[in-house]
Amino acid sequence: MTSNGNLEWRVNMGDGTTEILRPEASFMKNIMMRIKNFIWGGLLLKAWKFLEKAWGIANSEPKKAVHGLKVGLALTIVSIFYYMRPLYEGVGGNAMWAIMTVVVTFESTVGATFYKCVNRVIGTSLAGCLGIGVHWIAAESGDKFEPIILGISLFLLASVTTFSRFIPSVKSRFDYGAMIFVLTFCLVSISGYRVEKLFELARTRISTIAIGTSLCIFVSMLFCPIWAGSQLQSLTARNLDKLAHSLDGCVSEYFENDDDTEEMKNNEDEKNNNSKVEGYKCVLNSKASEESMANFARWEPAHGRFGFRHPWKKYLEVGGVMRKSAYCIEALHGCLNSEIQAPNSLKLHLAEPCKALSSSSSEVLKELSIVIKKMKKSTKIDFLVSNMNVAVQELQNAIKSFPSTQMEVSLSEQEEEANNEDHKAATTTIPPLMKLLPLATLVSLLIETTSRIEHVVNAVETLANVANYDSEDEKKKPSSSDNHDHNVAMRVFPEA
C-alpha cells in the first residue's frame, strides 16, 4: 500500500532492488505528479524561503516593516484626494502628481524624506519659472526659430545639469533636485500650451506637489519617526562597542589558544565568541552607510537631543579614526593563526600585561560608546585613558624586565626541546629571532592600536565639545585634563 491508498506490485530484480509495476494508463498521472512535485518542491520552496527571510528581516529590524506600513498609510490618505470626486474636480487631473510625489519621495528616514521633498519643490519651482521664460521667448521669436531655440536650450540645460550631478557638492545635496529640474524644464518648455495656460498648470501642479510633500513629511515625522541622525549616533556607539569586544577577544584568544582550544571546539560559546571577535569587520564596512546617514541627518529638523546644527560631520570623523583602529585590529587578528609560536616562557611573561592593556583599552572604547549613547561628557574617560597609558608603560616595562640573557636561555631551552622532539617528529629547530616574530608583532600592533584609540578619544572629545554634550561635573575637568596631557606625553616619550 502506498501512502495515498493504492495497491502496487513490486518485482524483485536480480541485483536485490525492487521495481514497482504500474499500469500504462498512469503515465499521464506520473507526469502530472512530477509537475506537481516541481511546483511544490521548486517554486513553493523558494517562495517559502523568501518569505522566511522577509520574516527574519521584519523581526530583527521592525523599523523596516513600520516604514512599509507608513508608505501604505500615506498612499491611502493621498488616494482619497484622488478618489473623492469633489476634491478631484478641485485639483483636476493633476492629483496624479500628489500620488507620484508620495511614492517617489517617501524614504525610510525623516532626513532622506526631507531631502527629497525639498529638492522636489525647489527643482520644480525653479525649472517651472525658467521653462515658462524660455517658452515665452521661443513663442515670441516666430515659428521658424521656436523649435531651434527650444531644442538648443533643452540640450544645453539638460547636458549642464546632468553633468553638474557629478560634482561632489551638488551630488551630496541636490542630486535628486537636479533630475527633477531637468524633468520639469522639459515638460514645461516643450508643452504646446500658451503661456497663460502654463501659469494655471504650474499653479495646480505646485499645489499638488505641496500636498504630497507635506503629507510625506507629516506621516514620516509623526508615526514612529526614523531619524537618520539617531541611527548614525547609535551606529557609531555600536561600532565602538564592537571594536572593544574584538580587541579583547583577539588578545585573550591569542594567549588562551594553547590551553582550551580543544574543549572549546564544539562549544556554542565559541561561536558566540567568534562573532564577537570579528565585530571589527562591521566597522571596516560601515563607511558608506555612515556617510549617507550623515548626509541625510543634515536635512532633519531639531529633534530629541539633537539641535538644528548638530555637527554630524564630526561623527564621520569619529568613524574614520575608528576604522583606522579597526585596520590595526584586523592585522592583529591575522597574528592569531600564525604557525610559529613564541617561546612559552616569554608568552607567559607577557600574557598579563598584554591582557591588561587590551582590557584597559577596551574599557576606554566602551566608555566612549556610552558618551556617544548618552550624549554626556564622561568624567571617567581621563582616568581610563591614563589607565591605558599606564598599561602601555607596564607592557613596555615587562618587555624591558625580561633580560636578554634569560631570553637567550629560554630560547635555547626551547631549541633543545625542539631538538629532542626532532628524533620523533623530524622538525628542525626554529631560530630565536624567528620565534619572536608573531609575539613581537602582536605587542607592537597592540601598542599601535592604543595610540589610534587615543585619536578616537580626541575625536569623540571634539565631537562632545562642538555638539555641547552635557558634562557630568564641570569642576573636575581642568585638573584631570592636565593629567591626561601628562599621560599622553608619557606614552609618546616613554623615557622622558
Add this chain to the structure above:
Amino acid sequence: MTSNGNLEWRVNMGDGTTEILRPEASFMKNIMMRIKNFIWGGLLLKAWKFLEKAWGIANSEPKKAVHGLKVGLALTIVSIFYYMRPLYEGVGGNAMWAIMTVVVTFESTVGATFYKCVNRVIGTSLAGCLGIGVHWIAAESGDKFEPIILGISLFLLASVTTFSRFIPSVKSRFDYGAMIFVLTFCLVSISGYRVEKLFELARTRISTIAIGTSLCIFVSMLFCPIWAGSQLQSLTARNLDKLAHSLDGCVSEYFENDDDTEEMKNNEDEKNNNSKVEGYKCVLNSKASEESMANFARWEPAHGRFGFRHPWKKYLEVGGVMRKSAYCIEALHGCLNSEIQAPNSLKLHLAEPCKALSSSSSEVLKELSIVIKKMKKSTKIDFLVSNMNVAVQELQNAIKSFPSTQMEVSLSEQEEEANNEDHKAATTTIPPLMKLLPLATLVSLLIETTSRIEHVVNAVETLANVANYDSEDEKKKPSSSDNHDHNVAMRVFPEA
C-alpha cells in the same frame, strides 16, 4: 587722489592714524560699492571656484561630460515626439511619459540604464495588469464596497512592496521596479476611468514608455558607451597596481628613512612618492563602488571581450582579498613612523631581503593587474609567485643567519652608544627586545602580506578560469602549476 580720480581730505588723528573726510552725499555710493564688492568678491568668486572645479572634473574624467551630452541628445530627440504635432496627436498627452522615462532612466553606465529600463517596463506592465484587475473587482462590487476594496488593496500592496525593497535580493535587482510597481498600481487602480478606457490608456502609456526606454538604451549604447563591466575591470586592475606601488613604497621608505629624509623634504618627488605610497587607501574605500558596478554589469549585454554570463561576482571576490592585503599594508604603513628604531646592524642585515621580498610581491601584483587588464592568463605568474616564495625563504634565512650572540653584541653596542649619548641628551637606554619590536612587526606583516597576496593570486586564477581568459601557452601550464603548489607548501611549512 584715490584710485577713481576723486579728491579726498585726510585728517591726522591724535593716535597717529589718518581719517578720510567725505561729503555726506557719498554715503549711498559707499553702500553701493560695498554691495558690489560683496557680489564680486563673495558670490562671483564662489561661482568661479565652482566652475573651476567642474572644469577639473570634466578634464580628468571626460566620460562624465560625455554622459551629460548624451542625456541632452536623448532628451532633444524625445522632445521631437512631444513637439511635432502629427506625432503628438498620435500618442496623445501621454508623450509626457516618454520624456519622463528618459530623464529618470538614463544613467551614466549602460548597465544601470538597462537595469532601470527593464525594471520600469516590468514594473509598469505588472502593476498595470494587477491595477486593472483590482479596479474591475472594486467596480463590480458596488458603490459601497468600492472605496473599501480599493483602499485596503492599495494599503496592503504598497506596504508589502515597500517592505520587500529591504530584502537584499530584491534590493539589488528590483529596487526601482518595486517603486514603479507601487506608483503604477496606485495611478491605475484609483483612476476614475471605466475599465475599457483603462485598457486604451495602458496601451498608449506602455508604448510611450517603450519609446523612452528604447531611445535611452539606443543612445547609451551607441554614443561612446560607458560599460559598468569595463569600469569594474579597470578599477580592479588599477587597484592591484596601487597596492603594488604602496607595498614597494612602504618598505623602501622604511629602510631609506635615515639617509635621505633631509634631502627629500622639500622635493616634488617626495609628494609624488607619498601619493603612490598611500594608494592602498583607494583600495580600502572601493568596496561600495565595486559592488554597484558589479550589480549593474550583470544587466549588460555581451560586449567587447565580455560574454553574456561574465562572472562579475568573481571580481568582487578579487576585490575582497585585495582589501585584506590593503589592511595589512595599512598596518605596515603605521610602522614607518615609529619612534623606536631597530639597531642599525640588524636593519642593514634585513634591508636587502625585505626589499627583495617587497619588490617580488609587487611584481606579482603588477602581473595580476596585467592579467586582468589584458584578460589573458599569464605564463609568468607561477614563476613570479615562486620567486616571491623564494624571497620569503631568504628573508627567513636572513633572520636565522643573524646569530643571537651577534644580536646580543650589536644590541649591547647600541646600548653603550646610547649610554654615551646619555651624558649629552639625557636619554636612557632602550632595552634589546623593545628595539626589535618595529622591525619584527614590519617583517612579519610583510610575510603576512605575502600570504594574503597569494590569496589574491588564487582569486585571480579562479576568475581567469571561470571567465575563460585566453591562455598564452597551454602546454606549459600543468608542470608550472605543480611547481606552484610545491612552493605554496614550502611557504606554509618553511621547515618541511
